């Protein structure tokens with residue numbers, strides 16, 4: 001397949017590009033490197049320096065003989081997107097190119113607007129470029145389980161059949177997102193569903209849970225092929241943060257009671273799920289929604305697992321319930337369906353003490369790089385936080 005990965009410099013985008021290239025697909029990547037700029041502005045860094053995308057693409061070629069085509073540009077510039085789609089003629093477009101952090105989006109007006117303008121405009125440009133230059137291409141868009149929030153009923157895969165005043169219809173599942181970032185994904189989902197309906201676009205929205213992990217088969221080939229692993233309060237996801245805290249002898253920062261339940265998945269399973277979606281495309285006009293996670297965990301249970309694993313390795317890991325900087329339910333019903341990717345053949349890498357232990361080993365190697373000042377949550381959902389304009 002000709003695969004175009006948008007956001008190819010990111011935590012998931014780069015491993016995805018190598019994964020398809022390694023399978024023999026023709027891979028193009030595009031990025032504007034905005035994430036690197038936001039890291040500079042926030043004063044945070046990945047745990048290990050991440051070589052530039054140009055360097056990684058060169059290294060990949062040296063090691064495997066395979067070419068990844070690289071284009072630099074911004075999806076909010078529609079001319080860039082049109083030219084890119086015309087040149088690449090992708091059969092599948094994997095779209096990760098968005099501001100990915102809920103806390104970042106909640107700092108204030110500036111970052112909320114940047115997140116929604118960038119994410120929503122970029123996706124609209126992708127849809128228009130797709131219609132113009134490759135109308136048969138399959139759009140695989142990274143959405144989020146946080147679009148649904150934590151409703152008091154079962155979460156279905158994208159759609160809900162409702163009977164109202166004696167009549168029945170199937171509608172997009174109602175959304176109660178956690179942040180302005182998650183809202184941007186809801187807006188994207190609606191825009192994509194609309195273009196499937198009116199233009200016959202074929203699309204899969206992957207509502208992904210919280211990803212953890214550092215390594216994939218391809219990143220392990222060479223240090224220079226590493227992906228960006230964050231543990232800071234802006235871009236670090238919860239399990240990645242807990243593992244770094246455990247290794248560094250810091251208390252695990254459970255926000256509030258820790259009863260928040262989330263779908264989680266290993267970074268290796270992100271690659272598997274995206275590949276399954278790409279190789280089994282949606283039909284023309286179909287807006288397909290997959291809930292992309294492999295298991296559910298409460299935040300406290302994640303902390304317990306990290307604590308137990310740490311103790312078997314002689315680490316004295318303490319759990320601390322810190323005041324929750326977010327507005328979210330800390331104890332709630334949660335039952336999210338996630339059978340569609342399993343039906344396509346997903347073989348999950350489940351979370352075990354061994355997996356946590358191997359993450360600890362990797363983090364240990366970089367312990368001298370860890371900046372503890374960037375760990376404490378400083379962005380609050382209501383008032384009192386860092387106000388970026």
Ligand code: USQ
Pocket residue numbers: 100101102103143144145146147182208209210211235236237238239241253254255256258260262263299326328
């Ligand atoms: N949390 C803690 N302690 C921490 C960090 C987080 O208790 O030190 C809690 C949060 O309060 C939240 C949960 O852990 O309840 C998840 O937080 P997170 O920062 O790991 O993930 P989130 O903000 O939800 O966003 C991440 C990714 C985002 C993706 C989303 C999937 O950054 O790109 O869309 O996970 S999901 O959460 O399913 O919507």
